[in-house]
Amino acid sequence: MSFEVHLDGPDPLVVQVYRQVRAAILDGRLRPGERLPPTRELARATELSRNTVATAYERLLAEGFVATRVGSGTYVEETIARPAPARPGGSLRPRRAWTPASPSGAAPRYDLRAGAPDPALFPLASWRRLMNRELRLRTLTDARRTGPGGDPALRAAVAHRLGMSRSVRAAADDVIVTSGAQQAFDLIGRVLLAPGDVVAVEDPGYPQARRLFEALGAVPAPVPVDGRGLVVDALPAGARLVYTTPSHQFPTGVTMSLSRRRELLAWAGRHDAAIVEDDYDSEFRFEDRPLEPLHSLDRAGRVIHVGSFSKTMLPALRLGFLIAPAGLRAALLAAREVTVQHGDPCAEAALAAFLEEGLFARHLRTVTRAYAVRRALLLDALHGELSRWLVPLPSIAGLHLTAHLRPGVRDGAATVVERAARAGVALQTLAQFHRGPAGPDGLVIGFGSVPTDRLPEALRLLAGCFAEG
Numbered sequence: 001m002s003f004e005v006h007l008d009g010p011d012p013l014v015v016q017v018y019r020q021v022r023a024a025i026l027d028g029r030l031r032p033g034e035r036l037p038p039t040r041e042l043a044r045a046t047e048l049s050r051n052t053v054a055t056a057y058e059r060l061l062a063e064g065f066v067a068t069r070v071g072s073g074t075y076v077e078e079t080i081a082r083p084a085p086a087r088p089g090g091s092l093r094p095r096r097a098w099t100p101a102s103p104s105g106a107a108p109r110y111d112l113r114a115g116a117p118d119p120a121l122f123p124l125a126s127w128r129r130l131m132n133r134e135l136r137l138r139t140l141t142d143a144r145r146t147g148p149g150g151d152p153a154l155r156a157a158v159a160h161r162l163g164m165s166r167s168v169r170a171a172a173d174d175v176i177v178t179s180g181a182q183q184a185f186d187l188i189g190r191v192l193l194a195p196g197d198v199v200a201v202e203d204p205g206y207p208q209a210r211r212l213f214e215a216l217g218a219v220p221a222p223v224p225v226d227g228r229g230l231v232v233d234a235l236p237a238g239a240r241l242v243y244t245t246p247s248h249q250f251p252t253g254v255t256m257s258l259s260r261r262r263e264l265l266a267w268a269g270r271h272d273a274a275i276v277e278d279d280y281d282s283e284f285r286f287e288d289r290p291l292e293p294l295h296s297l298d299r300a301g302r303v304i305h306v307g308s309f310s311k312t313m314l315p316a317l318r319l320g321f322l323i324a325p326a327g328l329r330a331a332l333l334a335a336r337e338v339t340v341q342h343g344d345p346c347a348e349a350a351l352a353a354f355l356e357e358g359l360f361a362r363h364l365r366t367v368t369r370a371y372a373v374r375r376a377l378l379l380d381a382l383h384g385e386l387s388r389w390l391v392p393l394p395s396i397a398g399l400h401l402t403a404h405l406r407p408g409v410r411d412g413a414a415t416v417v418e419r420a421a422r423a424g425v426a427l428q429t430l431a432q433f434h435r436g437p438a439g440p441d442g443l444v445i446g447f448g449s450v451p452t453d454r455l456p457e458a459l460r461l462l463a464g465c466f467a468e469g
Contacts, residue, residue, distance in 0.1 A: 013048055017056035025065050025076050036066060036074045098215060109424030110458035114251055114400040115281070115311065116449035121367045122314045126359050130350035138346055148337035150177025150321075151348035157355035158307075158321050166282065167296045168305060170323045176332055177321050177343055181278060181308040184322040185209050185243075186339070188304055189216040191331045192241055192274055200239040202230055204433035206250045209243055209278065222436035225249055229256025232263040235271075242268065242275045246294055247282040251433050251444045252402050253395025261294055268302045275303045281398035283312050283364060286372050301325040309351065311399060311448075312364055319343075319351055371399060374447040374455055381459040389466045390443065399448035402430060404440045411466070413441045419465035425458055 011019075024030040036042075039057060043050040057074055060066045066074050149155060155175040162168035178184040193199065195217030201210045203222030210220045221236045230244050242264065246256035256264075268275050277294045295305040308320035324332050336342075354360050378401055382392040390403035405413060413429040420427055430442035450458050 013052050014055045014059075017042075017046070017048070017053055018059050021056065021060060022063075022065055025060075025080060030076050032076050032078045032080055034076045035072075036076065038073060095215075108421070108426035110426070110454065110461070111449045112420075112425055112427040112446050112458060112462070113449075114428060114444045114446045116446055117311050117315070117367075117399060118370070118449050118451065119314060120451065121370060123359065123363050126354065126363075127350065130353050131346060133353075134346040134349045138349070146342055146345050146348065148176075148333045148340075148342055149173075150175070150343055151345060151352055153356070154348045154352035155321075157352045161355060161360075162305075162307070162323070166279070166293055168293055168323060169296065170305075174323050174326075174329070175321050176324050176329075176336065177319070177348055178336070179318040179340065179343060180310055180315075180320040181280075181306050182208060182212065182320075183318075183336075183340075184304075184306045184308075184320055185212050185276065185278075186216075187332050187335045188241075188274075188276055188306075188322070189213050189218065190335045190339075191328060193218045197240040198236055198238050200235050200242040201435065202244055202249065203436045204251055204430060204439070205243070205435070206245065206278065206280070207433060209276075210435060213241075213243070220435060222434075224436070224439075225252055225254060227254060228260045229254055230260065230264065232260060232267050235267060237271060239271065239273055242273055243278065244275065244294075245278045245280045247291070248280055248395070248397040250278075250280050250398075251400065251428075251430065252393055253398060253400075254393070255291060255396065258291055261291070261297055265294065265298055265300075265302065269300055273302070277303050277305045279305060279307045281311060282307075284368055284371055284399060285397040286368075286375060287396040295323060301327060304328070312360075312367070313351075317347060317351075319347065370452065371448060373452055374450070375401070377452070377455050378445060378447045378459065381456075381463070385463045386459070386466070393442075400444055400446040402442060402444050404430075404442040409466070413443050416443065416462075416465050420462055423461045423465060425461050425465075427462070 021030070021036070030036070036057070037045070039050050039053040043053045046053070057066065061068065061074070065077055065080060067077050068074050146152070152172065154177055156172035158175045159170045159172050162170055176187070178187065189212065193213065193216055197218045198221050199213045199218045200223050201213070201220045202225050204225065214220055221239060223234050224231045229246055229249060235242065244256070244264070246261060248255065264275065267273070275294060279293060293305060295303045302325070304325060305323040306320070309317060310320065313319070322332070379392065382390055382401065382403055389406055389409050391406055392401050392403045395401055413431065417427055417429050427446070428444045430440070430444055431438045433444065447455060
């Protein structure tokens with residue numbers, strides 16, 4: 001190991017060496033069990049006599065900071081207790097939009113939060129094979145050849161799949177690969193929004209999208225959601241952008257009606273506004289067929305369709321896409337080049353092959369069957385043991401269900417969530433997704449990440465949190 005000692009003070013040299021080694025042990029730079037530099041080596045590096053360094057080590061040994069091993073050297077004592085390292089506070093502060101959220105704490109036994117897929121269902125063997133193949137075939141220059149739009153084969157595969165599964169008319173050049181849906185929102189905001197511009201967001205809605213637009217200097221305007229989706233009549237006239245999840249509204253699960261979709265497109269035309277269509281969780285549908293996306297109904301090029309593989313594959317892959325209107329394509333490509341230049345060429349090429357070889361369609365069928373069983377277990381509980389306290393909202397897709405508290409339930413959703421956390425169950429209140437005045441009290445309950453055989457126990461614990469009150 002290498003360790004530097006700086007000699008710059010009035011204290012004797014032995015004291016300076018002792019204090020600096022002691023400080024490195026206490027603040028964690030030298031870890032328990034780590035070997036100190038030999039006295040001869042440290043003496044040569046500091047241009048001190050070996051006796052000076054040896055005397056400092058002897059003091060550390062006497063005070064229990066280090067221990068010697070015959071024939072091996074001097075080591076930091078294994079059982080040394082170190083205080084948490086102090087960090088200078090400094091005077092710099094972030095803008096208000098970047099104030100970090102409170103840490104969530106230890107991982108729960110049962111994670112019933114919205115939108116979390118089960119990593120155990122990820123087709124690891126197939127993915128490893130494709131990634132290994134791409135790593136063998138590709139060179140460091142391949143990333144430059146893909147460009148900011150992403151791997152050409154992946155762009156073509158995404159366009160083909162969207163055409164077949166979602167009736168979205170798009171060519172490969174219309175597709176821009178992104179690091180998840182969140183980067184797509186960031187690129188759109190950078191290209192379309194100036195500080196102070198108004199962005200209409202669903203309320204309740206997706207907090208991460210709302211927070212991102214706010215961080216770019218825009219002003220989010222909450223717009224209510226009813227049984228037919230986003231309430232178009234409540235949109236602010238000056239909105240530059242409308243963010244919506246029409247196929248499976250997050251978090252209520254409502255599907256925007258066809259008439260409401262047409263109203264929204266007409267409104268965007270009258271107000272010269274753009275629409276971000278987040279096709280959230282649209283792949284997991286358990287009843288009926290989805291309505292046509294807004295993008296398919298759009299004839300004026302106002303809709304930017306955004307999708308992601310985070311739920312269907314794995315969030316850690318950070319792979320998503322947007323369908324760029326012709327008038328924005330060059331600007332969106334430039335924005336991605338400025339921010340990240342390009343994505344991971346191996347992962348993008350592997351996903352292209354995964355789609356082209358039919359592995360994605362097969363995987364989607366498999367995981368949808370697994371999630372359908374878990375969804376049925378949750379619905380059985382909501383209509384059975386949990387029905388004394390909760391009324392589920394209709395939803396035909398996605399990896400979560402939302403339920404309102406019945407009138408007269410003594411404890412609010414926040415109290416139930418706190419009790420559930422103590423029992424090792426993580427879930428969310430409906431109020432957590434509101435920006436404006438909160439509506440009916442309720443819970444948002446995910447079923448994706450808890451294995452099927454463990455979900456009944458998690459739901460029994462949740463019922464016990466109500467019964468406690």
